[in-house]
Amino acid sequence: MATHDFNFLLATDSYKVTHYKQYPPNVSKVYSYFECRRRKDAQFHEVVFFGLQYLLKKYLAGRVITEEKIQEAKLFFQMHFRQKVFDEDGWRRVLEKYDGRLPIRIKAVPEGKIIPRGNVLFTVENTDPDFFWLTNYVETMLVQMWYPITVATISREFKKILAKHLKSTSGGLEGLDFKLHDFGYRGVSSQESAALGGAAHLVNFCSTDTVAGLLMAQRYYSCPMAGFSIPAAEHSTIISWGRSREKDAYESLLDQFPTGPLAVVSDSYDIFKACKHIWGDKLKERVMERSEDSTLVIRPDSGDPAETLLEVIKILEECFGCSLNSMGYKVLPSYLRIIQGDGIDLKSIEEILVKLSDEGWSAENVFFGCGSALLQKLNRDTLNCAFKCSYVESNGKGMDVYKQPVTDPSKGSKRGRLSLRKNSEGFIETVERGAGKPEEDMLVTVFENGSILQDYTLEEIRKHARLSEEDISPPLHNNDERNGLGIHHKHIMNGVH
Template structure:
């Protein structure tokens, strides 16, 4: 991989550049780990590990230290601290000794693996005693793993809910991977967020409009095309016709996209009138002439999601009729479906699907789109992500270290060198204090001395993240706000 334009020396919290002066004398190893800590009452009891490969390929692999970058960092930190604290000699030794490659080792859970909260997800240690300070220097960048992990986890929770209602109302989960569409591109903080979050959603689904996520999956996870979309209207393409010509706007969409599905936002003025008088009357024959493979997907985009959707589906039933599937639930004609993309989060999607079922409607009638609740309304505390030192070596002797704040024991950290294993009950658990057996360790060496050692494809990752029968039967209960406790019992096998 070519040398990076990105300056790794400047990619950390600035206080970290002073830490090489703060460790005890004669330290030769610093060993740290990353986990999503358990928190009582959290609505998430497990996480999907995803995104490390991107960070390693993009920022850490190959020669990341050059003389030019050392000089740039030296000047920058002199101005920032207004004193000389930058370890110019230390970085130059990395350049001279390792050709600018980082002498660290990272072991990690295979990407896509679903792991109970409270378990080690990856470990970091220096491979050269001279550069012990490097382990926690990379914390700032690596803790940003919280974002793709959290998106992949939230996305999988959506999948559990959809799977439960699909199976209950249809008898199968056919087409599950298309049921949640990523609408989040415009709602995230940056192009990189869109790429990371968009790719994380694609671990679980193949339906998206977030092009950045597709490009990331293509470039960093060997997937030529990870997701798909259909032609769809937005309000500008409808209201540009004027209110009196809404019917003409709809009609042109049917004409221009006569084959393949097409999605039409229909609430520019009156969603109920549009469904009853335009789709269900003036354009009824044209809608009925379409097929399952070229269905019309009507999109409400305002109002209470559950109530609006239920009213709309009843109007469409009056106009187009319905059938009853083998499970006894009503289904609109195959040429007609709905997509709800407004107000969707883990709480509302459960409420909508349950309300539809209570009224006798199958989940197969509705697709969903999600934007900010999928890619943006999350933070590092959603899954309580943390990176902590657990083992050091000084004067040739190892010592297990930890923190245990009296004011908040939940922030206590693990001790010693860690491994992840499956116990006799089949549960994943973290073994502390270096007592784990190497042959049982599920952590895989993914990076050493500047070289990427594993290269997962998105296809492999998707297989690992697939739902189990237990996931479909009992998804977590969400109360509409992912930040608030949901009363879920935490299962964790850590020692």
């Protein structure tokens, strides 16, 4: 479970080391919760809960306190604060009484669940009155949940957009799980970010080049292979042939990978000439020899994404022709597709798909890759993630507590013990002040006194995160009302886990 060389005592904001001295006398319980605050101007109105199981398994489960780690922390904080503030006796009691396991309880939403902003996502409380200070000591680490939650949420927003356009221009959702490829490995801040973010994307899609995310899904979410890729060129493998041998570079790729899909970046010099004169002329017969299972995927990688892609698809239509699908939209031959991986974010992908459909093209023709906008251009404020204390017990009496800043009402916090339920109208809501009914509570105890009590698989999580019929309603054009078309949940996932 928790890594042996990791010192849990040092994994917190340093000022928290002093908090055991700051609570009122005779406090025996501190109860806190995590939420993505609701804001009127929010871009996202619901979130995908994901990533807690990794943090618990990696850092909190098992024997995380040892005498050696206590001594290391004691010395570190003595140097850091230049005075004795570290609670050596308190941590040693954890070691002696619980063999170094953490006496806390965490209840959480099942991973993959879609929860409206402003609701409790997990709660933390101490299980032993002697260790009331431990609840918020773990805040620093647990608030890092903002990252996988945010990536999983943004990835799902991409999926909503793709599903709407794919449904409206093709009549179905075939291939949806492979429409957005994770290009983000090199663009994140660390290997762990790549793992967490890459795995969060895999809650929604099965297409990735981020190996770290695949390994996390394998090791922490029991999924042997969560995502897939295809052979693909990069600029170095094209320009190393020299400009005069661009055609030879492409032809060699066709020779090296005669079967199976193949992606070739084609903008090293002139994407339009490459499509018209090389792919569409000199290598035309070689391209046409390929089958639907051995699709050539041409990749533009510069210029205005929408304009470049539209020009490329028109050139390919001139060279290879197209057909009309059941919805009346144009589709390139099955052996030929395009992937746009440059400049893709939620805004640009919508613009591209709208322009394609306006020009009569089905979303079947294109795949997308996304890097920074998926895994890095986000922060804790993207979803306004916060961890706050809402209940304490002193002298055997409970008290609901909260914050209510006069300067910012949006930062007001919840009160008392919390539960999460679906109300009589089917909407998810948080019940405050301990008024919830246990049998209605959606929060599940996932961690208690050092042990993991729930172990979700990625397959279960993907089922929780499936799109709804409303999510897949066709895109709105010219302020038209939704036409009510949708598709049942079970058709969304391809079953590849």
